[in-house]
Amino acid sequence: MVIKMGTGMSKKCTSLRLKMVTTAGLMAILASHQALASGASEPGLPQLDINTWPSQIFWLVVIFGFGYLVMAKIVTPKIGVVLEDRRERLDEDLGKAREASANAERIRAEYEAGLETARNEAAEFARKAAAEASEKASVAEQKAASKLATKVAAAEKKLREARGEALENLKVEGNLFYPMLDARRMEVYIKTIDNNGNTLNEISAEIIDEFFFENESKNVILFGPGAEKFQATFQNIAHVKIIPNIFPSAQLMAKEVQQKFNLKAFEDLAYFEPFYLKEFVATKPKKLI
Incomplete structure (x- = not known):
């Protein structure tokens, strides 16, 4: 118009x-x-x-x-x-x-609608795939953990039996037992226990050499994860005996060491040398790593 x-x-x-x-x-x-x-x-x-x-x-x-x-x-x-x-x-x-x-x-508009639909479908597919993978991984992890726990329990039982048998054979009147937890070089965390299981000296950080037990009149039994490195040190000392592959109270000692470390009884051991002895037995507050 x-x-x-x-x-x-x-x-x-x-x-x-x-x-x-x-x-x-x-x-x-x-x-x-x-x-x-x-x-x-x-x-x-x-x-x-x-x-x-x-x-x-x-x-x-x-x-x-x-x-x-x-x-x-x-x-x-x-x-x-x-x-x-x-x-x-x-x-x-x-x-x-x-x-x-x-x-x-x-x-x-049709293209954007199709693109949005494709994105939603892809996101949903990825979510489902991730959920399925997570579920499968969780099931596999639970099975593996169950098998591992069974094996660990059996190994710990055998170890406790062997440890108990070995200690029973070593329970001779007058012996002193020194469980050792390894540190660095010649340093260990050590504890003194008598034949009846009584603690004579609380756990402490020590530097061990061939003269450490020279004034001890009783037989000395060294064991634990920190003892084996001293076999060459004490091989010619008759009253010091090292029992390899026996780790009684190792877990207990580790817990005690951690407790004392948290209570600032030991210095941070990250810088021993060259004055490692001084730093090893220091009592000033440590820094947690």
Whole structure:
């Protein structure tokens, strides 16, 4: 509706412009003929000679009519057709552009919806796969832990039996037992126990060498994870005996060492050398590693 109204108004404006141009042209021709007429009677202004006016008016009407017919029947319709074609092409192009824009928007919306669906499906698949893998790993871990616990329990039972048997064979009147927990080089955590299991000396950090037990009159039995490294040290000392592969009270000693360490009874042992003895037996507060 708007396009048709615009086209009609355009045609009217074009016709009005053409009529105004034609009228102006006729007036100019009339003025020129008047000047020519006056020039015939007066040398200076021939166009004002009134004797030539009838012929000028006649030819003016003829020329005006011919020009009007040419403009009205040939020029103006062609211009109107060109303008109408141009407007129709513009309207068609605008319609196609709007349609293409709508199609592009629809395709983009469909693409985004499909992409969001694919993302959700991938996330759900990953979540399910992770849950299944976690469940399988948990089941496998529980089975392995159960088997390991069974084996560890059996090994501990055998170790306790062997340890008890070995200690029973060593329970001779007058023996002193020294469970040792390994530290560094010649350092150990050591504790003194008599034949009846009574603690004579609480656990302490010591530097062990070949002269450590030289004033001890009783037999000395060394055992535990810190004892085996002293076999070469005491191999020629008769009253010192090392029992390998026997670890009685090792766990208990480890707990006692940790308790004393937490109570700041021992210094941080990370920097023994070169004054390792001083640092090893120091009682100033340690730093937990």
